[in-house]
Amino acid sequence: METVINDYVSRELVQDQGLLPLTDDTSLLETGILDSLNLLRLVVFLEERFGIAVGDADLLPDNFASVNAICGYVRAREPGKQEAVRG
Amino acid sequence: MGDSRAERALRSLEGVGYWAAVAPLLSRLPAAIGYRAACRRGDWLFRRQTAKRAELVRNLTLLGNGLGTGLGTGLGTGLGAAAAQQVARDWFRFASCEVLDVMRLRRGTRPLRRLVEIQGREHLAAALAGGKGAILCGAHFGSYNSSYSLLHASGFPITSIGRWQYKYTVGLSSAERRFWDLVYRRLRRYRQRPNIEPWPGRVEVAALAAAALRANEVVTIAIDAPPLDSDLARAVEVPFLGRRAKLLPGVVTLARLTGAPVLMCFQYRRADYRHQVLEISAPVPMDGDVTTAFGRCAAGVSAAVERAPAHWAYWTSTPDLRTLELRGPDPVPSPAGPSPRADEVMMRHRAADRVPTPG
Numbered sequence: 001m002e003t004v005i006n007d008y009v010s011r012e013l014v015q016d017q018g019l020l021p022l023t024d025d026t027s028l029l030e031t032g033i034l035d036s037l038n039l040l041r042l043v044v045f046l047e048e049r050f051g052i053a054v055g056d057a058d059l060l061p062d063n064f065a066s067v068n069a070i071c072g073y074v075r076a077r078e079p080g081k082q083e084a085v086r087g
Numbered sequence: 088m089g090d091s092r093a094e095r096a097l098r099s100l101e102g103v104g105y106w107a108a109v110a111p112l113l114s115r116l117p118a119a120i121g122y123r124a125a126c127r128r129g130d131w132l133f134r135r136q137t138a139k140r141a142e143l144v145r146n147l148t149l150l151g152n153g154l155g156t157g158l159g160t161g162l163g164t165g166l167g168a169a170a171a172q173q174v175a176r177d178w179f180r181f182a183s184c185e186v187l188d189v190m191r192l193r194r195g196t197r198p199l200r201r202l203v204e205i206q207g208r209e210h211l212a213a214a215l216a217g218g219k220g221a222i223l224c225g226a227h228f229g230s231y232n233s234s235y236s237l238l239h240a241s242g243f244p245i246t247s248i249g250r251w252q253y254k255y256t257v258g259l260s261s262a263e264r265r266f267w268d269l270v271y272r273r274l275r276r277y278r279q280r281p282n283i284e285p286w287p288g289r290v291e292v293a294a295l296a297a298a299a300l301r302a303n304e305v306v307t308i309a310i311d312a313p314p315l316d317s318d319l320a321r322a323v324e325v326p327f328l329g330r331r332a333k334l335l336p337g338v339v340t341l342a343r344l345t346g347a348p349v350l351m352c353f354q355y356r357r358a359d360y361r362h363q364v365l366e367i368s369a370p371v372p373m374d375g376d377v378t379t380a381f382g383r384c385a386a387g388v389s390a391a392v393e394r395a396p397a398h399w400a401y402w403t404s405t406p407d408l409r410t411l412e413l414r415g416p417d418p419v420p421s422p423a424g425p426s427p428r429a430d431e432v433m434m435r436h437r438a439a440d441r442v443p444t445p446g
Contacts, residue, residue, distance in 0.1 A: 015320075029290065035321070036285065037340045040293035044344050056298050059291035 006067045013038045024067040052077040114190035122361035125187050129180030143402045147171040177397035184360050188233040192273040196240035207367030214348045220300030223352040224338050226311040226388045227400035234354040234365045235307050236277035244279035244304040279304050287317045300345045308338050313410035323378045325385040332411045336381035342373050351387040355395050
C-alpha cells in the first residue's frame, strides 16, 4: 500500500521535482504537496483504488500528513476493518 | 480628503447606524420608498467618501475601456470620465441597497423574493437531475449572498465556498464581531451547510465541496477573488475585462473530479433599484485544458462586469486589482489615499469572503 500511494503522490501531486524521491514520512503539508485540490484528487484516488469512503469528518490534516499517515488511515477504513470494529 | 480620524470614526458610526437601525427600518417600508431612501444614502456616501470615490473612478477609467451599457445609466460605448462618475454613483447606491436586501431576509425570504425574478431555474434543476450536484460559478457581483439565500429558500440546497470577512478582519473587537455575526445570521440561515471557508493551510476545502456535490447539492464559487500569496503558483492567466487576469481555476478541477456541471450565476439590479433579476446560465462546457475551460467561466464574469459594471465589488480595491494583475503599479502615489478600512469593506458585504490584507 505504501508503494502504491507513494507512487501516486509522486507522479500526480508533486510539482517540485526537487522533493523526489518522496519518503513515506515526508510531510505532505509542510512541503506544500497537499493543497486543497490535491487533497481532493488524493481522496478520489483512495476511494477508487481501495474501495473506501472518506467522510467529511475524516478530512483532517493528520490523516493525510504523510504517506505513512494515509496508509494508517486507509487500513483503518478498509471494509474488513470497519466490520471488525463494528463487530 | 476626508480621512482624518474624526471623519473615519464618523463614517464607521454612520455605517453601523445604517446597518443596525436605519436599514432594518427601511426594510419594513414599501420597497419603492425603502430602496429610494437607500439610494439617497448612496448618493450621500458618493459625495462624502471622496477618497473611495476617486479610487473607484480612477480604476473605472483605467480599466473601463469597452465597458458596456451599465445598468440604466445610458453609458453607451466606452467609459469616459463622466460615465465613470455615473457608474461610481450607482456603485454606492447598490451598496446601500444590498444592505436592504439582507435586512429583507430577516423574517423569511418572501419580502425579498417578491423583488427578484429568477431566470434559468430550469438549468439548475436539470443539472441536479444528473445526480452529481451542480456548481454555481459567480463573482463578487451585486447582491450575490442574498441571491444564494433566495435560491436555497426556493428549494435548491446551497452551500457557499467563501469566507465571512468579519471573522478574519484584524482589529475588530469581540462586540463588533458579534454584531456582524448577528447581521449575517440572516444569510447563513439559508444555506444547506456552513460556508466552506478557505484560508491558508486549510486543505480540506475542495474535499468538503466535493462531499456536498456528491450529496447532489449546489456549491457556489466566486472565481474573481484575487489569489492569496500561497495560491499564486496555481493561478492561470485568462482574458478578463479586455486584459489578462490571474485567477484560480479550482472550479474546473472540482467540476472534473466530481462530474458536477458548472453554471454561471449573476444577479442584476434593475433601473428602479428595488427589483433584481437572478440569471442562471446553461452548463458551461468543461472540455479542453484547464486554462481553456476556466477561460469560459472567466469570460462569463467579464461579460457580466462589462454589462453592469457598478455591480462589481473590486473597483474600489486597487491592491486586489493589482493582485489580479489588472492594474500595474502607480508611477506616483495614488491620489485615492489609503485603502478603505476593514469595516467599510465589510459593510459592502459583497467582499465578505476575503481574508483582509494585513496592515
